[in-house]
Amino acid sequence: MRHVGPVPISDSVILANAQTKAGQQTTRTALGQDVRNLYATGYFTNVHVAQEDVEGGVKVLFTVQGKAKIKEILVKGSEKIKASKIRKEMELKVGEPLDERKVVLAQKKVEEYYEKAGFEQATIRYDISIDQQTGQGVVTFNISEGPRVAIIDITFTGNDHFSKAKLQKQMKTKRKWWLSWIVRTNVMKKEQWQDDLESLRDFYRNEGYIDIVIKDVKFDHINPNQMYVRMTLVEGKQYQVGHLDIRGNQLFPSAGIRGDLKMTEGKTFGPKALDKDIEAIRDFYGAKGYIDAQVVPVKQANVETGRMDIVYEIVEGDISYLSKVSIRGNTKTKDKVIRRELAVKPGDVFNMVKVKRSKERLENMGYFSKVNTIAEPTDVPGHKDLAVEVEEQRTGQLVFGAGFSSVDSLVGFAEVSQGNFDLFNPPFFTGGGQKARFRVQMGTMRQDYILSFTEPWFMDRRLALGFDLFRSESQYLSSIYTERRTGFDMHLTKELMPFVSGRIQYGYQVVDIVDVESTAPQVFQDEKGERSESSVIGTITRDTRDSVFLTTRGNKTEFSVQAAGGPLKGQTDIYKLELRSQQYFPIPFTWPTLDKKHVLLLAGGSGVVDSYGDNSRVPLFNRFFLGGPNNLRGFRFRDVSPKVGNLNTPGNGPGAYNPDEPVGGGTYGWGTIEYTIPVIEKIRFAVFYDIGFVNQDAFDYSVGGYNDDFGFGVRLDLPIGPIRFDYGIPITTDGYNSRGGRFNFNIGYQF
Template sequence: MFKYNLTVFIKSLLMFSVFSSIIYAQETTDNQSIQSSQIYERIMFIEVRGSQRIESDTIKSYMTVKPGDLYDDAEVDRSLKILFNTGLFADVAIRYENSGLIVFVIENPIINRIDFEGNSALKDDKFEEEIELGPRSVYTRSKVQADVQRLIELYRRSGRFSAFIEPKVIRQPQNRIDLIFEITEGPTTGVSSINFLGNRNFRDRKLKSQLVTKESKWWRFFSSDDSYDPDKLAYDREQIRKFYLDEGYADFQVVSAVAELTKDGNNFVITFVLDEGQVYEFGESSIESSLENMDTDELLYLIEHRKGNQYKATDIDMTVDALTLAVGEEGYASAEVRPRVRRKREEGIVDIVYSIDEGPRVYIEKININENTRTRDEVIRRELRVSEGDAYNKVLIDRSETKIKSLGYFREVETSIRPGTEEDRMIVDFEVEEQPTGELSLGAGFSSAESLLLEIGISERNLLGRGQSVRLNISTSERRKQFEIGFTQPYFLGRRLTAGFDIFHIDNDYRRYSSYRSTQSGASIRAVWPMAEYASLSVFYRYLKEEISSYFFQSGYNLADDYNADKSEIGYSYVIDTRDDPIDTTRGWTFSVGQDIAGLLGESEYIRSNFGGRYYYEIARNWVLSAGANAGYIYNYGNKDLRINDRFFKGGNTFRGFDRAGVGPKEKLTDRPRGAELFAIGTLEVTVPLGLPDEFGLRTALFTDFGIIGKNDDEDRVLNTGRAQELVGDINSPFYNLSDLLSQNYSAINEACRNDSAGLNEIYGTLCTRFVDDATFRATVGVTLNWNSPFGPIRFDIGRAVVSEDYDDAKFFRFSGGTKF
């Protein structure tokens, strides 16, 4: 019993002790809380210390606590973080003291200037465009490190992966600093090799020719394509994919594209892993449409591929664009064309169904032109193929972007689409980056026809941002001197009409070819209308003063073509050009027809007609067959004689294998061309790949030129004026003491030459002219080599005449070249 009571007593005593401790602790906490509340009651004032250029009120405005607020640790901490995040301060501290908050700040310095040291590959202005910091901005370490990364990335994009940049700070009075970026550029990181794995049907060399990135070789000292760039690698990956899809490999995939840095850190090794798949042909093609009143049979001609053709992804893309445009012109601007591809792997066939459905009705709410600091808005907007309020049409928007790029005023053009104010509204933004449009050029060249050629030109393609162009060009060579001023106004009178004028002076010395010199001075006005997507009609009126001066030969020969007269011409030309590329053409065709009519106010009366066309077809990759023809005819409809300068002279570049003006009618005794009134020349040419890397810039072609050139209305007349003078004193001459001979008219002798009376040439030797005009068939064969050299384009023509007349002037080798700098 006693033990039990003792146990109860001990337990009760322990419980009392614990309870007393809890009560005491609670009272202590309450007392501390009361004491804390008494210490931190209200914030009576806020004082800022340490600020130099930033006003105290500005600093207080960032804080979430104000005088009169109850003190709250969370709000004070939030204010502290806000002040740090402004980027204005290197350090911030807040202390509660004497019923107020004391804010201690150390301001970040202001950047006085920024300088770059050690850079030579990239210029300062390139860096200034890239970094965010600038003079009079606030210095922070985080911003400096961010700019360092931007500059390093800039160097990497230029192929310098070992570039190192260290920022240095130089303290200046009044809390200012100079920021110096010390740059160690390092060598250009090249590409030692490009490897392909999985390519069973194409050699490495063929695939490498599709890439922008090239292997580093000694001859690429003028190129930057052999430096590694991750962006170029991504582009190359897409280029390989497009190549295979156009070669029939519809299942092709680039499994991986990896660039590995070599141990020495100077080069990269790039490896593409490919999965080629099998080759497909096009099978059945059809069009399905859910649009009302849409006859799909009428659209079948727009399909670019035919059954049995090798699969080519580009043909599908072109068909989609053509169908989208066609149904858009029918009023279904929001229609969507989707190709459904059905592969039959066992048969190697791809069937295509083009599905045309009504897309969601989305309209263009607004079109913005951004960043055009110089070019006026209306100059850009008139190139657009869509307007505000139109139904959204991707094809027309893409064409608008292409049209803006083709102006040549902008370095970059990017299109972006964003939602409008309503669900069925879109806003289209065209972001442009201006580029210089003025040009001062100096040119030099040499050719077997013109010898040394020098040229200076000044031009502006976007005068005052209005889209107008003006040019001044002066050129001189051994045989030609030219001065020309031109002005062009696009969209004349607010219409799709290009108008302009030219003032010119041209001096041609044809002593080597046809024994005369031509000088033309005058002016012309012109206008061009676009008739269709690929066609245009141009008209012109030209008025000039023309002077022809004949050269006398040492023997006394003179072809007597001298005249000084005014000429007035009006003409037109109609041109269609569907070529995919005007320089490196692989498909398409051209056609042109034009006429020049002389008369009206001048002393010449003729109609000169020209026709021409050419067709290009890629028979295999890099093998392009082209067939062309040109023809011309000049008709003298009046009583005035045709001048020698009005006729056609062919040869050189216009009939390869013959010298310039080396084929056609000729004065036989002097061996001087006289020009023709009719010509028709055809050409067949096939581009032959040389198997060399594309960066060599070499292209060659085999050709044959053939045709006829002839018809000349020249009549025999006095040729040797020195010999004619002897007839005056020869008592046996039928023209002894002839008055018109003494007056240098020679009309009687001219008539005798034409009639061959008295056998003048037999009696007096080479007195009369003898014109030959055999409008017979001629043909040549040869090879053309074009080299896009680092010094400018150079062309070599090697041709041999296989069918010709004995008085034609053959030319086995011709070359020309030049550059601008």
């Protein structure tokens, strides 16, 4: 072993990376591999091997030149961006081998960082200085920042058919606006700019302007820190579909195939629409088992007439049947958990549309980071196997956190959950497709303990069976008593039709009203102590929302019926009916700087509760209240309700009547109109109007005592979850509520 320069590692480590050993035969191939292995360690700049004939064999000499180690990383010329921020962008560390390839990579990362910050003219050069005696090197980055350049506007000429705002919306690079200092979209980023140009071309082509040309782009610097971008377009002629023909189809008539096509004669021609129609023809055949059908579009453009003739050439192939399904890659998840989500089974026609639907189901389970479905040939003509390949991901979570809301104040929580639970697979309890969760939540105004379990395929049917055990203590419901609940429920849920599910639930709980103030009105004194409830609840839900957290379109409507007591026993005899609905409308208007839709929400609900049998009243915990962050946001939580005198109010003598303590009612109605506007990515602004009433008696829909409010708010889509801030201002009150505004803070967008 011979070293030139610094010695980065010992000879023993070098020999450990070489195949050549003393006393063994050696070849040129083996020596070449040794050289490659030593280079691969990353410690050497040069490696040379030579052999010399000696008595009894050969002598092998490795000559290695070690890389210097990084002693220091210097950043010079960074005046507008701190050197510490620049170093964070590099993947260089003091003490590691000095690899010039990594230095070049660090240089590119710094260039990209400056580009994103708006310094399009910044130049970065590096210099490496090595002390051969010590084997240490200094890497110096010399930066010439130049001015930070903001794009004042992006203008177009030749755009005869589309507005400036419409074209700007296709681009990620934006003009300067009042929040540019946060989102940094008004700076020139070279790679993004090329993507923007291609996005403009794609937009025009999909609108039928196939011959679009971006003729010229000028960057007009009006001063060192500002510029205009001016683009010249030649749109060309818009193409419509002319003659459309289908050829090669022997098994199915053309009329049946054409029925699935969207881009027909007279419609605007576009590449994206063409791809969708090709996929539609493949799905037409794939749904019938012809999974090898090929579709080739032949296009003929007529520049004079602006017509695009299309011929779909089809090679139908033979029908295929499914022989067997194999599952691969699942080390934790049981085969049956995957197979039960498949919409195809052996012996069926190989329906490729159902295979795609099966793939989507598996992806939506959340168990796998990747799902592939592959049709594999077999030795039997006309038969194929289906291979389902999955890559599993973590499905368990252990979460700790703390939060604050305007209702229950400061709260801390811990939760452990497993989305792929298996009750009968100790000691890891994973792989069965069940769901389990245990949550502890404690705060200044509440304590909650919840254990939940769900088997989504009860008795191997698409029928979800679950149960919940719970214990809670709530002080935020009222200022004059505390409510404790202990109980359980069992429930069955089944999909009745697309987007519609039904749920039946039996629950038993004991509600204990404690710490009632001695001077509280009699209605609260009567509620003091324990009361059991045994009830059945039936619920029908229709849910077509596009997202649970940030909904932009769709509807959720829920109707429930509850019956407690009677043959179910318990100390509570009541029935309750409740209907709630939310409808979301995307509004086709966007900020010129942000491609996000405005959303209009219409929401509302109504409910009735009453006692029956020997019970003359509905318990406090079953009555309706409004007010707070989820309905009437201009009023205190649960403050919209019939009220009784609170004898503990300061300044009032014994027996004085002060109607400000809510007791709940037997009928309520509530409605909301909310309009949200995107401000920047992950932030939306909201304006709203709420109206509602709560009346004492069941089925009393008189609205003379209604309350309403208006207000504004902010919606944040953060990694910890969606958060909303609202400020509501009462307009009309029932005479017992304050007209002052209310601030509400809560997690979640939905009502």
